[in-house]
Amino acid sequence: MSISLPALSAQLLVGLINGSFYALLSLGLAVIFGMLNIINFAHGALYMMGAFCAYFLLNIWGIGYWWALLIAPIIVGIFGMILERTMLKWLAGLDHLYGLLLTFGLALIIEGIFQNYFGSSGLPYAIPDQLRGGTNLGFMYLPIYRGWVVVFSLIVCFATWYLIERTRLGAYLRAATENPTLVRAFGVNVPRMITLTYGLGVGLAALAGVLSAPINQVRPLMGENIIIVVFAVVVIGGMGSIMGSIITGFALGVIEGLTKYFYPEASNTVVFVLMVLVLLVKPTGLTGRAA
Amino acid sequence: MKTKMRALLLGTALAVGAASGALAQDKTAKVGVLTDLSGLYADLGGQGSIVAAEMAIEDSGMKAKGWKIDLVSADHQNKPDTGTAIARRWIDTEKVDVLTDVLNSGVALAVSNVVKEKNAILLDSGAGSSELTNTQCTPNTIHFTYDTYMLAHSTGSAMVKAGGDSWFFITADYAFGHALENDTTAVVKASGGKVLGSVNVPLNTPDFSSYLLQAQASKAKVIGLANAGGDTTNSIKQASEFGIVKGGQKLAGLLLFLTDVHSLGLNVAQGLSLSETFYWDMNDQTRAFSKRFGERMKNHAMPTMVQAGVYASLVHYFKALDAIGGNPHDGAKVVAKMKEMPTNDPLFGKGSIRIDGRGIHPAYLFEVKKPSESKGEWDLYKLIGTTPGDQAFRPLSESKCPLVKH
Numbered sequence: 001m002s003i004s005l006p007a008l009s010a011q012l013l014v015g016l017i018n019g020s021f022y023a024l025l026s027l028g029l030a031v032i033f034g035m036l037n038i039i040n041f042a043h044g045a046l047y048m049m050g051a052f053c054a055y056f057l058l059n060i061w062g063i064g065y066w067w068a069l070l071i072a073p074i075i076v077g078i079f080g081m082i083l084e085r086t087m088l089k090w091l092a093g094l095d096h097l098y099g100l101l102l103t104f105g106l107a108l109i110i111e112g113i114f115q116n117y118f119g120s121s122g123l124p125y126a127i128p129d130q131l132r133g134g135t136n137l138g139f140m141y142l143p144i145y146r147g148w149v150v151v152f153s154l155i156v157c158f159a160t161w162y163l164i165e166r167t168r169l170g171a172y173l174r175a176a177t178e179n180p181t182l183v184r185a186f187g188v189n190v191p192r193m194i195t196l197t198y199g200l201g202v203g204l205a206a207l208a209g210v211l212s213a214p215i216n217q218v219r220p221l222m223g224e225n226i227i228i229v230v231f232a233v234v235v236i237g238g239m240g241s242i243m244g245s246i247i248t249g250f251a252l253g254v255i256e257g258l259t260k261y262f263y264p265e266a267s268n269t270v271v272f273v274l275m276v277l278v279l280l281v282k283p284t285g286l287t288g289r290a291a
Numbered sequence: 292m293k294t295k296m297r298a299l300l301l302g303t304a305l306a307v308g309a310a311s312g313a314l315a316q317d318k319t320a321k322v323g324v325l326t327d328l329s330g331l332y333a334d335l336g337g338q339g340s341i342v343a344a345e346m347a348i349e350d351s352g353m354k355a356k357g358w359k360i361d362l363v364s365a366d367h368q369n370k371p372d373t374g375t376a377i378a379r380r381w382i383d384t385e386k387v388d389v390l391t392d393v394l395n396s397g398v399a400l401a402v403s404n405v406v407k408e409k410n411a412i413l414l415d416s417g418a419g420s421s422e423l424t425n426t427q428c429t430p431n432t433i434h435f436t437y438d439t440y441m442l443a444h445s446t447g448s449a450m451v452k453a454g455g456d457s458w459f460f461i462t463a464d465y466a467f468g469h470a471l472e473n474d475t476t477a478v479v480k481a482s483g484g485k486v487l488g489s490v491n492v493p494l495n496t497p498d499f500s501s502y503l504l505q506a507q508a509s510k511a512k513v514i515g516l517a518n519a520g521g522d523t524t525n526s527i528k529q530a531s532e533f534g535i536v537k538g539g540q541k542l543a544g545l546l547l548f549l550t551d552v553h554s555l556g557l558n559v560a561q562g563l564s565l566s567e568t569f570y571w572d573m574n575d576q577t578r579a580f581s582k583r584f585g586e587r588m589k590n591h592a593m594p595t596m597v598q599a600g601v602y603a604s605l606v607h608y609f610k611a612l613d614a615i616g617g618n619p620h621d622g623a624k625v626v627a628k629m630k631e632m633p634t635n636d637p638l639f640g641k642g643s644i645r646i647d648g649r650g651i652h653p654a655y656l657f658e659v660k661k662p663s664e665s666k667g668e669w670d671l672y673k674l675i676g677t678t679p680g681d682q683a684f685r686p687l688s689e690s691k692c693p694l695v696k697h
Contacts, residue, residue: 007508014500112329119590120333121524121554127532134534140504143532215532216497217524217554221331225495260501265464267501268493 006139011261012254013137017146019253020153021208025226026233026245027157028204031164034240035177035197038088039096041104043230044223045111046202049076050209051218052114055125065128065214072210073203080202084195092194107223114220122217131214149211156207157246160200164242173197232275238285248286317617321361322348322605323387325377325402326417328366331495331521332394334550336417339598340392342587346580347605356613363387367398369494374398375405382409388620389414389608392601396420396467400427407431412622414608416600419519419546420470421685424649428692430623433630435650436600437568439467440685442545443474445566445654445678450513450543451482458543459511460489461502461526463518468492471517471545487511492518499526503533507540515543524551531559548595552671557662560671568654568683569596569638570672576637593669603636604650642680647692654683 025047032040053072057063063071083106091098127145134143164170176183176190184190209223216222233252237244252271259270266273278286324344326336341364348360363385367374374393381387382405390406393399394417406413407429414433415423421438458479462468468491476486487509490502503526506514514535516526523544530542544551547565571581571593584598585591594602611628612618619625626648634642634650642652656676665671687695 004508007505010504010508011501014498014504017500018498115329115333117589119550119554119592120329120331120337121335121521121550124528124554124556124559126558134532141507141534141538143534145532146500212497215529217521217528219521221521222497225497257501261505264490264492264502268496 008258008261010140011257013140013142014146015254015257015260016250017150017253018256019250020150020157021212021226021249022230022233022253023157023246023249024153024204024208024211025230026237026249027160027242028201028208029230029234030237030240030242030245031160031204032198032201033234034242035164035173036088036194037096037177038091038099038103038198040201041100041227042083042107042110043103043202043205044227045107046076046080046205046223047209047212047226048111048114048220048223049079050206051125051213051216051222052118052209053206054210054213055123055218058125065210068210069207073206076206076209077199077203081195081199083202084198088198089191089195107227111220111224118220120219120221122219122222125213125218127214145214149215153208153211156204157249160204161242161246229271232271234285236275236278236285241285244286317620318356318358319361320353320358320389320609320612320618321363321385321387323378323381323385323390324362324364324392324601325367325374325381325390325398326364326392326394327369328364330369332369332417332519334554334592335520335548335595336392336394336597336601339584339588339592339594340417340601342584343594343598343602344391344605346584346587347602347609350602351606351609353609353613358609358612360609367393367395369395369398371397371401375401378402378405378411379409382406382411386620388412388618388622388625389605391415391605392417392597394418394597396423396470397465399423400466403427403429403432406622410622412608412626414601414604416604417597419467421474422466422470424645424647424690424692425685426691428647428690428694430648430694431626433604433626433644433648433650435604435644436596437566437654438649438684439471439474439546441568441654441678441683442471442566443478445656445676445683446543446545446564447475447478447515448482449564449656449676450541451479451484455513455541455543456482456484457511458484458486458513458515459506459509460486460515460517461499461506462489462491463522464491464493467519468517472515475515475517475545489517492522494522496522497525499529500533502526503530503535507533507535507538511540513541513543515545517545519546520548520551523547524555527555527563528559536562548597549593549669549671550595552659553592553669557660557665557671560659561661563659564656564675565659566654566656567596567672568652569594569599570655570657570674571599571669572672573655573674580637599638600650603634603638606636607632607634607644645684645687647687647690647695649684651680651684653680654678 054068131145237248260267389412391414396418399418416436421440423434462472630644639652657672
């Protein structure tokens with residue numbers, strides 16, 4: 001196969017676009033795992049709910065894409081907080097496996113319900129008028145919407161990183177993970193903070209769902225395929241590491257993009273091959289600290 | 292050892308004798324709908340195929356003639372191993388006589404072998420691979436509704452005739468996708484066109500942009516989508532995002548179902564050419580059936596050709612059983628009878644089942660309507676061409692099926 005530079009740069013850019021979805025989703029997972037110690041298998045289902053939320057907002061109330069970017073994460077985030085308060089709360093302090101099984105079961109139930117009512121082929125969601133069309137970059141035709149996805153998710157990723165690593169609220173949060181009893185003694189309402197954090201992680205998943213609605217069909221199983229990759233991203237980046245998951249998300253998107261160009265048959269396995277390699281060489285992930 | 296063997300043989304002979312003695316009175320049959328109930332093909336087969344099978348049992352009038360027909364269904368999850376495990380269990384322990392739908396070519400080819408080994412019947416409606424009636428044909432399998440050869444010929448030759456003489460394929464990386472690509476490549480070349488390249492994409496890919504860029508860069512006039520279900524809808528939607536059709540390249544959806552077009556919406560799908568062997572809005576009979584079908588579906592969907600094929604092939608199966616006068620529980624024998632009798636049902640009209648197991652009926656070339664032309668939610672296609680049944684499928688002279696004597 002001959003390699004042409006324009007084609008290669010195009011694949012790199014496309015990889016970056018996919019990477020931004022991985023980054024957004026794995027960021028939510030990392031926040032939830034890092035702060036709550038829950039392996040949130042329902043993340044894909046919540047991502048799907050975000051996309052469906054955008055669809056309902058548009059088709060029932062006529063609320064467009066821009067408001068959906070704000071409203072859908074809030075609605076799904078509240079749903080997540082209810083889940084945390086009513087179910088996940090009871091698993092605090094137990095083995096990871098319990099949280100994993102509970103959230104996995106929830107994901108199956110949520111996806112099953114949506115599939116029961118909306119079928120498997122999905123519902124259409126159009127690209128907002130302002131972001132339609134594209135520009136010719138010379139080496140590729142870049143749809144404006146895809147460019148927007150990269151920029152927007154970069155902003156969201158770094159805002160989240162800043163919130164957790166650089167603000168007072170983030171400091172409380174990190175402290176509460178280290179030693180909840182002590183932080184409570186200082187008068188901080190730790191359970192409420194945990195609920196809000198779960199809501200934040202879930203909201204990030206829903207946000208990714210809204211972003212992807214105009215690109216993919218809004219389908220009940222849209223989260224099922226992507227979530228496994230996203231888990232690999234989190235594992236490679238180091239479980240619970242915020243910056244690690246952002247960087248790994250983008251990097252894996254690019255690597256996957258290159259695989260799609262050089263050897264497309266392997267494009268859905270390359271991420272897992274990398275995961276195995278990383279686990280063999282550095283079991284805590286690229287940025288993870290030793291336990 | 293020898294005596295044991297002899298006793299066993301004697302026992303078997305007695306059992307067989309007893310079974311054939313009971314033959315004339317045995318008026319029971321068990322139908323198994325093996326399909327995708329939870330994955331990406333669930334809308335085009337799935338629950339709708341079960342509904343179609345129920346309707347076939349009711350409409351056949353077998354009950355009034357003293358028959359007892361049972362129906363079971365299962366989800367093969369698009370996994371050949373799951374599919375064959377269910378098929379074995381059904382045939383061995385639950386005494387299922389006939390398996391139907393079995394969409395997904397990978398599953399269908401595997402199940403077809405099991406069915407042959409156990410002398411049951413496979414009435415396949417949902418799978419696409421034309422290999423089911425070619426090198427892989429068996430005396431127990433009927434491939435009723437459509438196949439990749441038909442799709443390739445109907446859509447492929449129409450596109451080349453319209454000037455699309457250079458092609459690039461985006462192919463789903465499994466049996467069906469490869470079969471569709473190979474069949475279409477043959478047609479394109481035979482019609483004087485050429486194939487500039489292709490890319491194999493893993494099943495269930497959410498993002499097609501990499502592949503679409505490669506297709507765009509190939510400068511091919513036609514991009515052939517040799518995939519199905521959610522993969523096809525995602526690639527069509529993203530192709531419109533990347534301005535592929537605006538840039539002058541044409542998209543050929545080589546396998547698009549009614550539910551896919553419905554899901555894409557006419558804004559994105561308008562103008563696409565596609566081939567099917569059934570559309571609900573063809574005549575009074577198809578409309579009447581589809582209305583009854585829609586009333587039983589939760590989302591009031593119209594039937595796809597796969598679901599229609601489940602109905603029509605079962606109706607034909609019951610006619611054959613009725614003609615035999617009892618169920619011999621001998622798959623090859625019933626299938627031979629089905630091949631002897633001409634098919635005639637309200638959905639596909641008059642046709643036949645060929646010696647290789649191929650269901651023969653006309654194929655239709657449709658174009659997806661513009662939003663302004665559509666009068667209702669499911670008013671999606673307009674008919675632009677018909678290929679008669681004897682030309683729509685692979686001629687027996689080209690067949691590599693061992694059942695065909697050249």
